[in-house]
Amino acid sequence: MNIQAVRGPAEIRRARSENPKMRERDLAVALGISEAELLAAHLGQGVTRIDPDVSRILPALEAVGEVMALTRNESAVHEKVGVYEKITVGAQHALVLGRDIDLRIFPARWAYGFAVEKRAGDDVRRSLQFFDKAGDAVHKVHLRPASSLYAYQKLIEDLHHEDQVSPIEVQADKIVDEVPGDVLPAANVLRDRWSAMTDVHQLFGILKQLKLTRHQAVHLIGEDYAWRLEEDALTTMLHQAVNGEVPIMCFVGSSGCIQIHTGAIKTVKPMGPWINILDPGFNLHLRTDHVKELWAVRKPTKDGHVTSMEAYDADGRLIAQFFGERLEGQAERPDWRTMVENLPRQASGQVA
Template sequence: MMNVSFEQHAQALRERYARYKAQNPKARIRTLAQDMSVSEMELVAAGCGQIVPVRLTEPAQDIFKELGSLGRVMALTRNDWCVHERHGKYEDIRAGRVMGIVLGPDIDLRMFFSSWKFTFAVNDDGRLSIQFFDAAGAALHKVYITDESDVDAYHALVARFTDPDPVWPQAVPDVPKADETVARAPAQLREDWLAMKDTHEFHELLKRHNVSRLTALRDVGEDLAQQVPNDVAERMLTDVAERDIAFMCFVGNRGMIQIHSGPIKKLMRTGPWFNVLEPHFNLHLDTTAIDSAWVVNKPTADGWVTSVECYAANGDLIAQFFGARKPGVPELTSWRELLVGYCPVPLAA
């Protein structure tokens, strides 16, 4: 049973939400939450609009391990500037205390559970989902039931993990951390970059030299990272579609990275958004939010690996693109040639 305090919070938010929604009928819940200076999670918890929420028990890892029972679903991960939607089944799920991974052929995820806090089952006018939020109430990942999903398994999962005595979920606003990274990368960064054997070593390289991603890209040398025009992401997506090049698209936030691998064909622009619209994969990229774009060149045991990286004005990574490959397999020649063609300065090879 909900307590009085819970219902008072919820009723007040529902009334405010109704007023904002009436003024902005096409606005999505994430946008309305920002306009109202509350979190998306709080609007979900309050049952705003046509939402009927069910608070699920912690920790999220226990629920995540059971997502494979739902069959084919739609997985959604986004940040402020890019939305990544992928249809498939959760397979080979590993969910530890801090880290997790899903390695199915369709759903490919990397989870960082230290920031996960709230989980809800959501019925939004008949559309069923499981939604995961961080402590500040920002959405980290959503799992939507589709016509191909096992609805009975969904209801069984919800029943199993329903919180029997939910209290109002108190969001804790983010406190921005002071940037303590150095403004210039040391010369040793380039030597360590050239010594990499795996792209996954990059994060440790940044930590070792106490530099941000953008500082590393700016200072390592143009043969290893060079800035390109901000429209390179749209150009690249158009080129891989026309040339039938299989690629990988990484989109993430503080708690999740979601990956698509494969070719694409259908592209469409809608206002500021450049969209990939495949039956199994949708990408919505706000190209007006791209403050800088880079072609990045890293050595590995399998040869050079190149990527396109797009950054927002605050330095956050919006999206990252690679040629489709698996560990132990060299980069696609067609992908490498495509990215080399975008670079005015030759890349190390």
């Protein structure tokens, strides 16, 4: 069977059987369908549909114990091992603020959920996978040897969806987080509001009011607040963070979840177009060839300015964001600030 755009569950299952080693995400792309549709075609065959109700999922996950949490976008995969704990759930946002698993969740984006069991020889790999209305993954949870199988099975039972037969229908358009306005505001309007910030989280409200994307804002704000770095400065930064023992914060987001690592990193390895952090409890896989713009960004706070590194793809979408490790109310680490400020800058007016 040629891999081509297919929709029927039987055709999808046949393509899966003919490509047993192909990753689900890659197979879905090859078939011209979403990853959620690929899973839905296997309902009753190692796949169970569950209710994607964040207010019920998160407390149930805490009981499962140690797991691996995974959040990705088109260009970066962020994996953390830990326990879902210190959970707060609201209508618009949910938080997981555990020592290892640190998430910002947008419940309205969680449209489909599945429990997936895959056999690999004598082993069974179990996961919970959640998707947005376009069928793109927002968050995945992979069980580990220390996970509670009883709590996992009870979660599936409690969240069991009434329809375990019908294919799902996803929306054609991808979920877009930022919609730019038709007209850019004057730079001084953005600068006035930016310079008055006392907390980095205020930037979201400023951009929303001015109908700006984050990518537009860094272009508009001026070089005292944001400056272009050479794209390979991201890899340089990671190696310097290892060598200088500078603990970092690494943010990677999907349409429905932002996942954060905080702490030192030990092992950074390139592999083809990927740069990888391969540490116990934390893995990052990032496509450096997707990084078309890399920016250092300075934001004022009541504790002094905070410096981030922001990687954008060809469409101006944020791939990943990095900070020095910092607690609320603390000044920025001087070693992180010095490191970022001394990374190679792109010459003004240079066209990438």
